[in-house]
Amino acid sequence: MATKAKQTREPDAGARRKALRIHGTIARDLGIHIVSGHYKPGEVLNGEIAASGRLHVSRTAYREALRMLAAKGLVESRPKTGTRVSQREKWHMLDPDVLSWIFEFEPGEDLLNSLFELRKIVEPEAAALAAERRTDEHIAIMAEALDGMEEHSLAVEEGRIADQKFHAALLDASNNPFLVTLTSGVQAAVAWTTIFKQRHSPLRRDPIPDHRRVFEAVAAGDAKAAHKAMSDLVDMALLDTTGARIGKAGR
Amino acid sequence: MATKAKQTREPDAGARRKALRIHGTIARDLGIHIVSGHYKPGEVLNGEIAASGRLHVSRTAYREALRMLAAKGLVESRPKTGTRVSQREKWHMLDPDVLSWIFEFEPGEDLLNSLFELRKIVEPEAAALAAERRTDEHIAIMAEALDGMEEHSLAVEEGRIADQKFHAALLDASNNPFLVTLTSGVQAAVAWTTIFKQRHSPLRRDPIPDHRRVFEAVAAGDAKAAHKAMSDLVDMALLDTTGARIGKAGR
DNA sequence: GAAACGTTATTTGTCTGAGTAATGCGGTCC
DNA sequence: GGACCGCATTACTCAGACAAATAACGTTTC
Numbered sequence: 001m002a003t004k005a006k007q008t009r010e011p012d013a014g015a016r017r018k019a020l021r022i023h024g025t026i027a028r029d030l031g032i033h034i035v036s037g038h039y040k041p042g043e044v045l046n047g048e049i050a051a052s053g054r055l056h057v058s059r060t061a062y063r064e065a066l067r068m069l070a071a072k073g074l075v076e077s078r079p080k081t082g083t084r085v086s087q088r089e090k091w092h093m094l095d096p097d098v099l100s101w102i103f104e105f106e107p108g109e110d111l112l113n114s115l116f117e118l119r120k121i122v123e124p125e126a127a128a129l130a131a132e133r134r135t136d137e138h139i140a141i142m143a144e145a146l147d148g149m150e151e152h153s154l155a156v157e158e159g160r161i162a163d164q165k166f167h168a169a170l171l172d173a174s175n176n177p178f179l180v181t182l183t184s185g186v187q188a189a190v191a192w193t194t195i196f197k198q199r200h201s202p203l204r205r206d207p208i209p210d211h212r213r214v215f216e217a218v219a220a221g222d223a224k225a226a227h228k229a230m231s232d233l234v235d236m237a238l239l240d241t242t243g244a245r246i247g248k249a250g251r
Numbered sequence: 252m253a254t255k256a257k258q259t260r261e262p263d264a265g266a267r268r269k270a271l272r273i274h275g276t277i278a279r280d281l282g283i284h285i286v287s288g289h290y291k292p293g294e295v296l297n298g299e300i301a302a303s304g305r306l307h308v309s310r311t312a313y314r315e316a317l318r319m320l321a322a323k324g325l326v327e328s329r330p331k332t333g334t335r336v337s338q339r340e341k342w343h344m345l346d347p348d349v350l351s352w353i354f355e356f357e358p359g360e361d362l363l364n365s366l367f368e369l370r371k372i373v374e375p376e377a378a379a380l381a382a383e384r385r386t387d388e389h390i391a392i393m394a395e396a397l398d399g400m401e402e403h404s405l406a407v408e409e410g411r412i413a414d415q416k417f418h419a420a421l422l423d424a425s426n427n428p429f430l431v432t433l434t435s436g437v438q439a440a441v442a443w444t445t446i447f448k449q450r451h452s453p454l455r456r457d458p459i460p461d462h463r464r465v466f467e468a469v470a471a472g473d474a475k476a477a478h479k480a481m482s483d484l485v486d487m488a489l490l491d492t493t494g495a496r497i498g499k500a501g502r
Numbered sequence: 503g504a505a506a507c508g509t510t511a512t513t514t515g516t517c518t519g520a521g522t523a524a525t526g527c528g529g530t531c532c
Numbered sequence: 533g534g535a536c537c538g539c540a541t542t543a544c545t546c547a548g549a550c551a552a553a554t555a556a557c558g559t560t561t562c
Binding site: 332 | 544547558
């Protein structure tokens with residue numbers, strides 16, 4: 001019997017969990033069940049009274065969870081017919097939460113490849129734009145972050161924060177808000193699982209030199225070089241992830 | 252009554268609106284106010300009791316609207332401090348609803364350019380992938396849609412539906428669910444405003460030949476040609492949109 | 503005096519129960 | 533057979549109360 005552990009302010013280094021409320025936890029649980037295929041598209045969920053009763057929560061909380069899922073395109077509600085799981089094409093696959101839910105379970109090799117296919121398309125171009133548009137301030141922030149990554153390692157929290165700073169500054173330099181949200185969300189989801197998987201295979205190529213190549217190209221304003229360097233970086237990230245997953249090489 | 256539609260009663264010609272409920276309309280109104288800058292990031296909204304009272308709705312409905320906006324990253328709620336508009340970096344700019352809200356108001360030239368920058372990066376690559384992976388069935392659907400576009404025109408509803416079918420099949424052929432959601436959402440938002448703007452400047456280049464070039468490249472499995480053709484298509488779309496914007500009389 | 507600690511007020515969060523509105527389904531009438 | 537009409541089901545909306553979280557303030561303690 002899992003009673004909810006009284007989790008007061010958890011000062012653990014992680015800003016990862018934000019102490020979800022009831023509606024948040026239910027949305028997350030339901031969302032994971034949906035993206036993992038436990039509830040299939042077209043399937044009708046239990047009625048509000050039944051579902052809320054089964055979960056021992058009020059209808060209010062359950063409904064708010066449904067509203068969140070509906071806002072992410074995962075479900076659709078109508079009177080008389082009930083709430084049903086939407087078709088997969090309707091899902092907002094790039095929503096940060098949906099992405100994290102997908103990767104929290106088991107991505108599925110094809111989905112992982114699809115995501116990296118997208119990264120391979122977008123991120124090099126973003127780096128190229130950043131090379132053309134970066135300000136001196138961007139360079140300063142990225143340089144500092146790079147130093148932080150070298151001093152600590154990506155194995156510890158501080159190093160990962162520096163890594164995030166680096167990529168955030170890079171994206172900001174592209175000066176395109178759509179690229180920012182798209183890429184930051186994807187990176188966050190991937191980073192999370194990568195960290196997890198790496199516990200099993202701590203051996204990996206040192207990513208710092210690749211980061212430095214990106215940095216130097218952006219600092220020099222060399223869009224083509226930035227494109228190439230970032231492309232390599234994404235390739236390496238893919239190898240890290242799939243390598244940790246399975247030994248076999250993809251196509 | 253001329254058409255024998257199974258559709259029971261749809262008195263309003265606008266089939267675009269799905270008869271939003273109260274929480275949906277409030278979320279939309281609030282969302283538009285946020286993305287249009289009327290409520291600025293960091294600003295705290297009125298308390299739930301005050302806001303719901305001012306809108307003459309129940310707290311429940313207002314809260315569900317907030318949950319939807321929170322699910323899209325537009326607001327954040329905490330006890331004691333209230334609900335405040337999130338920083339722009341937190342917004343899910345690629346969420347279909349957020350996108351439509353942005354373009355419903357007045358996109359802002361820079362935002363429009365940023366979005367087309369993204370399209371220019373992603374859609375040609377998607378077309379290239381489609382050229383490599385398309386099945387015969389995809390070709391058949393696209394051919395049929397293309398015929399429909401030629402028979403009717405993009406000026407009428409049927410033609411636009413055929414256009415959507417064409418692009419949907421093209422995206423599906425890329426076999427990448429992330430590309431599908433990303434591109435379809437963006438296209439929908441842009442198409443909406445383009446249709447609207449075109450009432451003022453009906454003169455535009457005929458897009459059918461460009462579509463045909465994309466089709467032929469994809470049918471031939473020529474990724475490079477598909478890339479080029481789709482790139483041209485996006486260029487033309489940008490010209491259409493900005494041209495219509497500049498052409499209109501300022502208000 | 504400053505830092506740790508408890509108190510309080512305010513706001514969101516959760517619960518309950520009732521009533522309303524939309525809608526698919528089946529029956530009825532022509 | 534088709535159009536219309538009621539019925540049952542389900543989500544939707546409302547109202548009011550209570551609980552939990554937390555920022556701000558005041559108090560204690562060293």
